[in-house]
Amino acid sequence: MALSVDSALHRWRRLGARSPAQSLSESTPLLFSVRDKPKLNLNKWRIVFPNNGRQWKDWKQASTFYSGNRIQTTKYTWFTFLPQNLFEQFHRLGNLYFFFLVVLNLFPRVEVFHREITMLPLIVVLFASMIKDAVEEYRKYQFDKTINFSKTRVYDKEEHAYVERCWKDVRVGDFVQLQCNETIPADILLLYSSDQNGICHLETANLDGETNLKQRQVMMGFSSQNTFFEPEFFQSTIICEVPNNDLNKFKGYMEQPNHERVGFNIESLLLRGCTIRNTEVAIGIVIYAGHETKAMLNNNGPRYKRSKIERRINMDIFLCVGLLFVMCLVGAIGHGIWTGNFSEHPSYDVPDENGNFLSPVLAGFYMFLTMIILLQVLIPISLYVSIELVKLGQIFLIHNDIDLYDEEADLTIQCRALNITEDLGQIQYIFSDKTGTLTENKMVFRRCTVDGIEFSHQENAKRLETHKELDLADEDFAKLQRFTLPPTNIERPATYKQRTMRPLRRCQSARAHFQGHTRNRSLGRRDSNQSQVAFSSTIEKDVTPDNRLLRRVREAALQTETLSSFIHTKTSTTLTDFFLALAICNTVLVSTATEPRQRVTVPPSIKPSGITLEKIHQMFQRLKLASLSQSFSSSQSSSDLGASFSAKNTEEHLAALDCCDNDDVCCASSRGDEFQGKCSTDIGSASLDEVFKSVTSSSLPTDFCYEAESPDEAALVYAAQAYNFTLVSRTPEQVTVRLPQGTLMTFNILYTLGFDSVRKRMSVVVRHPLTKEIVVYTKGADSVIMDLLEDSAKDDISAEKRMKRIKEKTQKHLDCYARDGLRTLCIAKKVLNEDDFQKWANFRREAEAAIDNRDELLMETAQHLETKLTLLGATGIEDRLQDGVPDAIAALREAGIQIWVLTGDKQETAVNIAYSCKLLNQRDTLFTINTANKETCESLLNLTLEEVRKNYEVEKPQRKFFGIIPTSFSASEAPSPEFGLVIDGQTLNVIFQGGLEEKFLALTKHCRSVLCCRSTPLQKSMVVKLVRRQLKVMTLSIGDGANDVSMIQAADVGIGISGQEGMQAVMASDFAISRFKHLKKLLLVHGHWCYARLAKMVIYFFYKNVSYVNLLFWYQFFCGFSGSTMIDYWQMIFFNLLFTSTPPLLFGVLDRDVSADTLLALPELYKNGQNSEIYKPSTFIITMLDAFYQSLICFFVPYLTYKDSDIDVFSFGNPINTISLLTILLHQALEMKTWTLFQLVTMIGSVVFYLVFSLIYNAACVVCNPPTNPYWIMEKQLSDPTFYLLCLITPVIALLPRFFIFALRGTFGASLILKAQQLDKLPKEQKDLEIQKLRLRKQTTSGAPVASSASNDDLDQNASHLCASPFLHPAAAAGSHGDTESQGLSASEVNPPRKRTPEEGYYFFNRWAEEEYTATDSSTRPCSGHYPLVPSRVTTPGQDGGKLTKDNAKNFNHGSHQRSASAVTL
């Protein structure tokens, strides 16, 4: 036995000890020969032996090195809690300070209080923190316990069966059997799945919040699929990476007994915490357990940040330390002098125990220390504790705000960082991501271009419009319901449901299906109508097909019917291919409405291929009949028919191309209509329609649901479905598509090359079932795909020309789409011949088995395949703006916050989104800087800066001269042309590397908004850091995706949008909200409140401590600086701890200086926090002075009253204590803006508590507190009228100045906050009116235009024309002028105040990226005379707007300008 163990150990060691040198030196691990084992290093690799009968010895050895599955998130154990906790607590500076005081107090010479008394604060603080920690620990412990004792089924080698075990007993190497809906206990390598394809479905909601199903697959080549998996026969060793926290990467291989290696990756790993779905049984071997699982390694604690106020506090505490030092010094020197005055020691100067006296200097020194103890409260340590408590309260309230609750996602705001609430009220810059943050990230198929022909999908656009309205109506309804119904069960009105094409929505059925199970969390989400990630909303699902395209598709379908005759026109196949690619080239999961989550894997009833052909024939027969019998006039044979179609098609096609060439209007919808007309008359579509209808209705009437990893994939599949290319089922091997003809076509998937952000594309390799060709369908970003297209067909010139033309056309359309704010994707295909494919497949297989640089190899193989593509077409997907975004942005901007958009998207898309969300105004001048050259960049920056500055100078006199502008309400209304800056990632790089940051920032300071396009995550964070550091401003980043993480972390406040693109952004954020619009309330209301509350509370705390401690200090002047106190120690300690602690805390949590409504209505109130108006150095000093004044009053009024009387020390202290309590509380009462019952009760309660406590304490204690025995003092005082007289007059005198200043401030009516407070008192209507007035006045004075909703409206109207209008080339402008004119007029009808004349509208210089334009069109340079130095320069709209505008230059009027842009591109 021992021997065998030894040998096992030896073997294991041998495996482990081998150095990795060899494997590292190998350039490609693909060349591993089987015999030449790689040498393994345990630091680099993990070796897992299975825990079964055969290999348990190895397992036993190995498993001791790996942590078990027990998790322990607690920091301490029962025994180490006390010492360890204390140790940690003494790391805090405050506690050390207390400790220092306690130690100091141990020396009798300097002792002031009893030791217990000095220790009390320390003990209280330590104890409180300890209890907090202990409770937290206990909860964690309980939680761990629940998890550790959850049950799972583990293979037991003795019983040869799966037995139930606790999670904690699961070891690395164990075989675990999981059933449907079970949670995975550890990171498990999937070895068997009951699914016939070896697939296991996971829901990773626990991990990343995504509810869609993810597939995991039994590792390739490990095929025991058909037989039930038997652990005993498993003899392989698994070698994989050491534990790491990358959730998306995992690699390793399995070494089988015959030394064969099978590679596996993350696709085979079941992650701890996920849930098995749709799979009956899955078996796997545990790879990582417990804390080594990826989920646990990803599990970070909450973040700790220091807020701006806290930084200020720390500064002020240093001031307090300085003050303390000065005061102690005064005491020390005073005492020294006082002692030195005596030639002989008087009887009240008590010697020490040995009867010796100290020298004055030494006495002074000791007195210094004594004074530190005495005046310790000056350093408001309690402040830190209070701040933490207050912030907890604030977070509680923020968390519970119903306005920040998102019904759809059933999510409230998450506050992850607990201590930066008040930073929300001081934000000056917002950096926002675009996709998913400003937009919904709900992708809607909008339009497409196939083979160079644009299909504008007008009907679809209309549908989207109506949907928008519907959404709004729906929202109102939801709002109504919110208060009447529990929100989870809101059923949408039936009428609405009926309106959508497919009434039976996924959500309802999903609920029914899963009621028996435990789908609680995701259920809540799914209930709501617009459901999340996995389940597309109706708006995404229903694509109204473009008639023209639909017709073409049908024609094409007819042609494919006639495959037998192989009339193979380009267009038809391109169309078919295009939609096939849309349907196939993705990783969408299919499920049906009736059986959600039961994936459709086998197409029901009809078997592919064989029957398909029959079916085609059948259908074709029917078609023929139908055509003949009805209006189809021609009696040609079917093949002829196809031919004629194709001929027509090509003709049309060419015609379209020519048209496009002629006038550069790429989205000529009117022409499209013409075509339609032509087509319909020629073809007689009615019959066709009928045929198709009958066909489609006959087969597979089910409604499919698509679950996609990214929403645009689903959008494309739905789009394909709209054209009757329905994705019916999908397995890793096969994908079935129902063609328009109704036939089912099943493609064998040979490879799927997934999407990654480097390649920016994905591909599927399929074998065409009919032609047996191997086809690669690729879908990706246009910039990438366009470069990968086949250069030119060598064979014939016309085809080459045609290809080139198509490419150009498509590119043009793509640019259009981008300008339209659409997301573009290019679809391309490639046909491979068998040999090439086999070659490539081998290469690929090797890459898959590689371990070392597998990712690079895979990438390489992918890139190898994706070349020489043939362009099929492109799609434009609309990413709709989230609702409330323009409103929120307008409000935030009015609040004085600069908003920047940092996006990875294209410039055009970003600019358009910026316009539509009111980030840019139509009247703004837009500067664009795109350059890769440092010098040009610098000169451009200089130039732009100069321009901007000039404009600012020009503006001022203009205001005087053009006093009367008819457009607007008051005099000074020439709205200064605001500036927008658009900059791309490349330029940013130049700026960062070339040290141009300062110029850049100087420019941006003048700009209304800044857009950074095409920026990488790193650049995003660099921009944020740059602004934050250089401008010293408070920044906030908001984003939703993994690419925003670095930016979120770089900013002072990071906000994640939850629910759209996984949880990375949320994990990195301080606050997680579900919609952008919530930011408005979060900042304007909660931010303002939190800031105001906390700032006031902090100042109050400083005041409180200083004013109280100073009482003791003043007394030193009357007791020979001997460190005496006149207040009983306990009453003194409790003063801070009990009597005056609750009101400020409550004040910090509950006070509302201005009501939420007013704060939202007057965003300008936010500037209060932005400028730190409540807590700034001057306020601090004023408060300190006030504290000194008040303490002087509180001390000297009683002093003068009792002077020369027979008052004793503590009878003198008692009224002082009482008076200062009253003063301090009344001071608070003056500060408090809202008195609710809570405040009233605590306020009165504090006084009552003080009195009761004092009475009891003074009556109960005869000897308990020896030197300062306060026996019966309070009682005696209460029977003395002088006491009452004092208590009345002193607070009055103390607070009179403050009250006076408050009154004056109110009288002079300066601050907006005060006005807002006054507004709050008005009744609703009057308040609205006043707010309106106030805003008007603000507008006129500041000139900051509040973007009217009208501008947004006419933008929407523009949307359909957008390609034609705003970014026009000067040459093209003439052509489309009529269009814009009518546009402008119609808009002016809608909105009289913003009247504009056509002459003044839309002059544009577009020198975007397309260099060729600048090369060919000299017309863009007519006006360079103005700035001869620079070839392409900034153009101010109107002034030098070229020939077209020169005529109108005299009428030029800034105020009435349309959107204008100056672009500088080099």
Place this chain on the structure above:
Amino acid sequence: MKNNTSFLPQEGQARPSRCPDNSAFKQQKLPGWKPQLTVATVLSSFFLTGAFCLSVGVCLILSTNSVREIQIDYSDKCSGCSKLRENSSNWNKECHCSVNFTLKEDILGDVFMYYGLQNFYQNHRRYVISRSDAQLLGQNVNIQKSSCAPFTTYRNGTPMAPCGAIANSMFNDTIDLFYNLNSSVIQVPLLRTGNSWWTDKNVKFRNPKSYNLSSAFAGTARPPYWQKPVYLLDEEDERNNGYINDDFIIWMRVSAFATFRNLYRRVSRIRQFADGLPAGNYTFHISYNFPVTKFKGRKHVILSTVVWSGGNNPFLGIAYVVSGTAATLTGFVITAVHLKLRKKKTYFQK
């Protein structure tokens, strides 16, 4: 830590919606009173405060004015004695002196006799703590542990009773008041008891339990500065002897300031003195024991009456009057400002 929760195996019933309660508290919509500084409230508060303070102040000043007080500094009037006391070795030598004074008018009502000390820092930190309350409560405690040091025991170990610097430095002049009526000298009857707080006398200070006082204090010694042991403080009145001697109790209540007075005697209102002290010539006979020259102090003897608002210190009344005036004036200022600004547009009107 946070997302730990999500690893809980999802079992059990469906989780309720996470929608927050729509309660007034959680939505921060609690009804609240928002105090507003409007013209009306501000002005009324200023004027009301002013009026109130003025009236109270006037009452106080009037009542303080009715207090009669006479204060006689006798620290130099017995110059021989003060010289004698400078040398502490003369502690057991007696020294007497008398101080004459004339009352121009009667002092009616209860007349209190105080002794006053100047520059005697009874509130010194080390002095204040130098006592043992437990000992004074008659408990047999180990005073070594108390803060009495160095006045705890003599070198031979005999504990001091009472211990501590306060007790040790007790004021030990005796002052008698004589009324010179037509060359006959009548001793003004003075009450030695009832001058201290009732609770002090009956609760806080207790003599050790024994059959008589001297046995109770057996084994202890008087403090070094004392001339006689504690059980001989008042030989005439058993209930005013030992720790519960009124003079002692009053001394032990340490004074708040360096200049202070302590109640010494009250004039017993009998015979000629039934209405107080009649006008005439008086003499203080002082047994001068307490040295003050060491700390440049002075000693006074004070005769005074009291009213409901205290002694003759007019400060409180003045404070009321001044602040009342200030409040009223401020009120006028604000009225002026208000009237001036009301015409301007910028001033936001209620």
